[in-house]
Amino acid sequence: MRAVIVPSVRRALPVWIGAGIVGAVIFGGTGMAPRDLTQLALRTPGLALGLGLAWLLLFVPVARLLVRDDETRFLRSLPFPQWAPRLIAAGALVALQVPWLILWLVGEGGFGGALALALTPIIAVLALVRGRPPRGVPVWRGPITALLGVYARALRRRARDALLRAAGLALVAGGAAGLFVRNNGLAPADASVLAASVIAVVLVPGWAGTLLPLCEVHGQARWLASSLGASDRMRVGVLGTAIGMVYVGAMVIAVAIAAVVVGELAVALVLVPVGVGTALGLALVVTRGVVWAEASVTPAAKVVLASMVASALAVVMLGWFGAVGVVALVTFGLAAVPVGGRESAELASVK
Amino acid sequence: MSAPFLPSLLLEDLVVKRGGRTIIAKLGLSVAAGEVVGIVGKNGGGKSTLLMAIAGVLAPTEGRIMIAGANVWGSSTQRRASRRALGYVPENADPPGFLLGGELWAMCAASRGVAGPSDALVEAMGLDELRDVAIERMSLGQRRRACIAGALLGPPTLLVLDEPDNGLDAKRLTVLGDLVSGHCAENNSAIVATHDRDLLTRIAARIVEI
Numbered sequence: 064m065r066a067v068i069v070p071s072v073r074r075a076l077p078v079w080i081g082a083g084i085v086g087a088v089i090f091g092g093t094g095m096a097p098r099d100l101t102q103l104a105l106r107t108p109g110l111a112l113g114l115g116l117a118w119l120l121l122f123v124p125v126a127r128l129l130v131r132d133d134e135t136r137f138l139r140s141l142p143f144p145q146w147a148p149r150l151i152a153a154g155a156l157v158a159l160q161v162p163w164l165i166l167w168l169v170g171e172g173g174f175g176g177a178l179a180l181a182l183t184p185i186i187a188v189l190a191l192v193r194g195r196p197p198r199g200v201p202v203w204r205g206p207i208t209a210l211l212g213v214y215a216r217a218l219r220r221r222a223r224d225a226l227l228r229a230a231g232l233a234l235v236a237g238g239a240a241g242l243f244v245r246n247n248g249l250a251p252a253d254a255s256v257l258a259a260s261v262i263a264v265v266l267v268p269g270w271a272g273t274l275l276p277l278c279e280v281h282g283q284a285r286w287l288a289s290s291l292g293a294s295d296r297m298r299v300g301v302l303g304t305a306i307g308m309v310y311v312g313a314m315v316i317a318v319a320i321a322a323v324v325v326g327e328l329a330v331a332l333v334l335v336p337v338g339v340g341t342a343l344g345l346a347l348v349v350t351r352g353v354v355w356a357e358a359s360v361t362p363a364a365k366v367v368l369a370s371m372v373a374s375a376l377a378v379v380m381l382g383w384f385g386a387v388g389v390v391a392l393v394t395f396g397l398a399a400v401p402v403g404g405r406e407s408a409e410l411a412s413v414k
Numbered sequence: 415m416s417a418p419f420l421p422s423l424l425l426e427d428l429v430v431k432r433g434g435r436t437i438i439a440k441l442g443l444s445v446a447a448g449e450v451v452g453i454v455g456k457n458g459g460g461k462s463t464l465l466m467a468i469a470g471v472l473a474p475t476e477g478r479i480m481i482a483g484a485n486v487w488g489s490s491t492q493r494r495a496s497r498r499a500l501g502y503v504p505e506n507a508d509p510p511g512f513l514l515g516g517e518l519w520a521m522c523a524a525s526r527g528v529a530g531p532s533d534a535l536v537e538a539m540g541l542d543e544l545r546d547v548a549i550e551r552m553s554l555g556q557r558r559r560a561c562i563a564g565a566l567l568g569p570p571t572l573l574v575l576d577e578p579d580n581g582l583d584a585k586r587l588t589v590l591g592d593l594v595s596g597h598c599a600e601n602n603s604a605i606v607a608t609h610d611r612d613l614l615t616r617i618a619a620r621i622v623e624i
Contacts, residue, residue: 198546200516203524213510213521220512283510290469291525292497294490 067151071128074224075159077268078121081232082162084265088239095242101170113234113320115182118163119189120231124224126190129156156183194223206293207301210284214305217280218273225272229313232269236262237317241324254325255333256381256388259341262317263377270345271370273309274353277302278366282357299354299401306353307346314342333386340389341377347396348373354401420483422447422499422572422603423468428477430460430467437463438474443622445572445603450594452619453607460624461607462505465576468605469502482571498526501565505576505607507558511550515541515560518549522564531563538589539563554581566593573597573604579613591616 089095104111129152157164157180167175197220203209218226240258249257281302288298318338322331352369356362376395380388423445430438437460445451453461466472468479470486470493479486484495501522509518519541523530531541539559549557558581565573573594579587594604594617606619614621 196546197514197548200514200530200545201520203520205527206525209521209524213513213517216512216517217510280510280512283508286466286469286471286502286504287509287521288525289471290497290500290502291522292470292494293525294493 067129067148068155071125071155071159074128075122075125077228077272078125078231079162081121081228081235081265081268084267085235085239086162086166088261088265089242095246097166097170101167101175105171113238117231117234117238118160118182119186120227120234122160122163122186122231123189124227125159126156126186127224129153129159130187130190156187206291207297210288210293210298210301211304213284214277214280214301217276218305218309221276221279222273225269225276226309228272229266229269229309230316232266233262233313233316234320236265236269237320238324239265240317241321244321244325244330251327251329251333252386254327254330255337256385258318258321258325258330258334259337259389260378260381262314262321262338263341263345263374263381266313266317267370267374269313270310270349271367274306274349274356274366274370275363277305278353278357278362281353282362295401299350302353303346303350303400306350307343310342310346310349311339314338337381337386337389340393341381344380344389344392344396345373345377347393347400348376351396351399351401420447421445421480422449422482423451423605424478424480425468426478426480428464428467428479429475430463430472431475432463432472438467438624441477441624445605447571447601447603448598450598450604450606450614450617450619452614452617452621453605453624454609454611454614454621455624462576464624465502465574465605465607466504468572469500469504469574470497471502471504498568499571500574501568501570501572502574503558503561503565503576503578505580507554507561507580509549509561509564511548513549514546515544515549515552515563516546518560518564519567522567526568526570528568531567535563535566535593538593539586555583555586558582559586562590562593566597569597569600569602571602573602573606575604575606575608577608578606579608579610587613 089100090097104114132148160179164176164179167179171178201212203212240261243261244254244258247257281298285298318334322334325331349369352373353366356365356369359365377392380392382388384391421444423443425441425443428438428441429436441464453464455461463472467474468486473487481496482499484499485492486496487493519530536542539562541559541563544552544556544560547556549560552560558578562575562578578590582590591613594606598604606614606617608614
């Protein structure tokens with residue numbers, strides 16, 4: 064049971080945290096009740112589709128561990144019934160969807176629970192789909208593109224589930240930010256600051272999951288990159304670019320959803336630069352954190368911490384300075400990014 | 415390819431300290447074009463540390479390392495020039511595990527501005543079977559073959575191999591010896607750290623004990 068459940072719970076944890084933050088934003092701050100949301104979803108097919116898609120993106124990566132038996136194949140060699148792990152996995156497949164089930168059970172009772180469970184077979188089928196194994200030799204035109212290609216592959220092969228989760232959370236974060244703004248009736252600049260702050264907080268569990276593979280490849284590729292002539296500055300630049308792509312990508316999804324939910328062009332016009340600028344500033348600050356984490360013995364804890372601190376910093380700066388806080392955040396991020404890194408520190412002692 | 419009078423590798427008063435401990439103390443060494451140097455010594459004696467410093471992975475505490483006339487730890491132009499003239503395989507041969515063999519060679523080729531593995535290299539090292547395999551799924555011997563192939567692209571003026579015999583079967587070890595000898599016959603050089611004296615004899619290496 065431990066072999067089946069523990070890894071899945073570990074993977075589900077960021078989803079629960081993300082859902083918890085969204086729940087606090089939607090149902091705490093605005094006074095909206097779960098029933099209001101579920102009723103709205105039942106009346107609005109677009110919202111229902113969006114919620115369902117978000118949950119698929121969030122939960123399919125968790126379901127992969129339960130539906131495929133890659134991690135538990137060794138259990139077949141043990142002397143107990145072969146159906147036992149499968150039964151436990153099937154139970155976990157339902158039970159680990161706690162936030163989704165609670166929303167629908169509280170909102171619509173037994174009918175809602177049945178509706179929520181209706182997605183489970185689709186989740187199971189999607190979780191069984193395996194991508195084609197990578198093949199072929201890329202053509203890179205220089206050291207920077209080669210290094211960027213390596214980091215992009217780290218994201219695609221090591222952080223695919225985390226990217227899906229980030230996309231799912233981006234949908235939810237955008238929806239939550241949009242609802243929050245709409246219910247507060249603010250001017251465009253204040254509305255954008257509020258929305259960007261909400262998105263920056265809700266997306267922490269989504270972004271954090273993509274950072275550890277990047278942190279690992281940053282360390283693993285060090286000897287190779289150094290011996291091939293890539294300076295630490297180039298490596299940090301490529302790392303920052305990869306992090307920036309993830310942060311801006313998720314932010315763009317969230318901003319697009321928020322703009323649709325708010326439904327005001329004036330807000331959307333301010334929200335786009337504020338959101339994208341916030342994502343860029345966050346990426347710069349987090350790049351510093353990942354470089355710090357790579358040199359430590361507990362990189363996983365440190366990248367999560369870096370992601371949380373960066374988002375907290377963004378909220379503080381946006382709160383203090385309004386939309387101008389984006390400039391302050393980017394400036395702080397640029398100052399924080401190490402331009403020479405460890406290599407320069409070592410070189411300082413060479414005569 | 416370096417000019418005949420310019421050493422492929424020159425170490426001057428090299429000192430490397432790690433964790434406050436002096437690993438390499440005032441080492442001087444010159445490797446001529448076309449020469450193979452074998453680094454031998456007891457475990458923990460600093461062979462890998464020395465090769466890491468030469469390969470530009472670990473900065474020395476004092477001294478100077480020149481490859482084909484370019485300072486490995488000099489200005490950015492010098493650093494780039496020295497590393498373009500270098501092919502390095504560390505002891506663990508552990509590039510990022512998710513990369514395919516072909517992607518590793520593409521990265522090496524793009525960074526040095528050279529073509530991918532030649533047909534002769536593919537044939538000699540059996541690279542066809544490694545092209546689409548992730549490095550983390552390769553055995554130690556396969557990983558080492560993939561890394562040696564990456565290091566040989568160019569070919570570099572100086573080949574730096576740390577325990578290249580680890581994980582290689584007898585057939586591949588013979589091929590490796592032939593490749594190193596052939597590499598140096600074209601006026602390039604190699605520096606090889608190993609415990610295998612037979613390999614060093616086979617590639618006619620000048621032995622340096624540290």
